[in-house]
Amino acid sequence: MIEEKTKKRVPVKRWIVIALVIAGIYAAFIGPSILKPISPVVVLPGEPTGLAIGGFQITNTILATLIADVLLLLLGIGAARFHASGKKVPSGIYNAFEAIVEFLWNSVVGAAGKWARRIFPVVATIFLLIFMANMIKLVPGFESIGKLKEVHEGTGFAPVELFKIGSLSVFTIDKGQPHEAEEHAAEGEAAAAEGGEGHSAEASTEICTACEVVPFLRGSATDLNFPFALAFIAVLMTQVYGVWAQGLGYFEKFFPVRQLVRGGPFGAINFAVGLLEVVLEFAKILSFGFRLFGNIFAGALLLSIVGALTAVVVPAGLYIFEVFFGIIQAYVFFLLATMFISGALVSHHSSEEHH
Amino acid sequence: MNDPVAFVAGMKLLGAGLAMLGAIGAGVGVGIAASGGVQAMGRNPDATPTIQTNMILGMAFAEAVAIYALAVALIIIFAA
Secondary structure, three states, X not given: OOHHHHHOOOOHHHHHHHHHHHHHHHHHHHOOHHHOOOOOOOOOOOOEEEEEEOOEEEEHHHHHHHHHHHHHHHHHHHHHHHHHHOOOOOOOHHHHHXXXXXXXXXXXXXXXXHHHHHHHHHHHHHHHHHHHHHHHOOOEEEEOOEEEEEOOOOEEEEEEEEEXXXXXXXXXXXXXXXXXXXXXXXXXXXXXXXXXXXXXXXXXXXOOOOEEXXXXXXXXXXXXXXXXXXXXXXXXXXXXXXXXXXXXXXXXXOOOHHHHHHOOHHHHHHHHHHHHHHHHHHHHHHHHHHHHHHXXXXXXXXXXXXXXXXXXXXXXXXXXXXXXXXXXXXXXXXXXXXXXXXXXXXXXHHHHHHO | XXXXXXXHHHHHHHHHHHHOOHHXXXXXXXXXXXXXXXXXXXXXXXXXXXXXXXXXXXXXXHHHHHHHHHHHHHHHHHHO
């Protein structure tokens, strides 16, 4: 694309990279302890950000999901406007968007055939949302900018004032000054309560002595609610498409009453197998939910631990790994949903008779 | 044993480590799936899209076991 530019390039980027690496080494190993990289807090439930609609607390994971939603909507509106403008060849980000959508479309067509047009909106939306949520989770500032909070267990760190913007003072926490929590501290869980590099936006409320950072934004999939909601939607839509394609006969799969009445002993066995199918539907929700959650949460955990151990080159490689995993997990979720839905479209019963 | 809190904390970590033994099977399974997929693609490159889809599907199912183990380990460490 940029052939002319590459010929007369000045090696400026490599110097920037080297300067950044040196700055990273300085901050991590040599410099004052405020600059030390700090692992983010690892907790299972999303923490409330303080915002609320009515009585409904908005947690940081919800906020991140909303941002992903808004970005997707903007992308969708942009793509629609682009389509309306009549240009045939998309450029820039729409080119990538088109490639993704085309790839998804081909996958769905391969799995579901003529039902692809009806299935595509559901599964593609799931893919795009997970993809977007996994990608914006890696933006710097996620999981590291937030409010300071007193630690109740384990070790917190002393806050240090960095600068003031108007009446807002911005703090970071000093890794060189660990403070045990006031209350009873279980030593084994000290790692769970370590703080992230935090910038408190609180004006002049009381400042904690042993602090951790409650981030404003955290990756959506690190909260169990996000993957489980999507899993629930996927499995529910499986039933919906099953009924759409086969009518009420779809439920023969779960409760083969006719076989129980007519089939004799094997009918009874088939009925029991049908009941197992019901359990299987719930197992699908669990498996969907835990797969996404486990991968993304483990990724966040890995980044925080490795970032605290070796702060300089290794986390960059892991970030690439995380990008890859974000895409793969979104694709796996999408693929499994497509497979389950297209499996529900064909009759269980008739396919058995073909054997 | 003199400090019950430390003992429980240590046992939690030990239990989480033992829970992750489940990843062995998943690792073997994912490896077998990838090996079979690559062999199949080598023999029949034209069928690559189908094989790839099914391979990733199988790997996802095999990997699910490791994820369950991981979820159990995380729950032991952070929730229980």
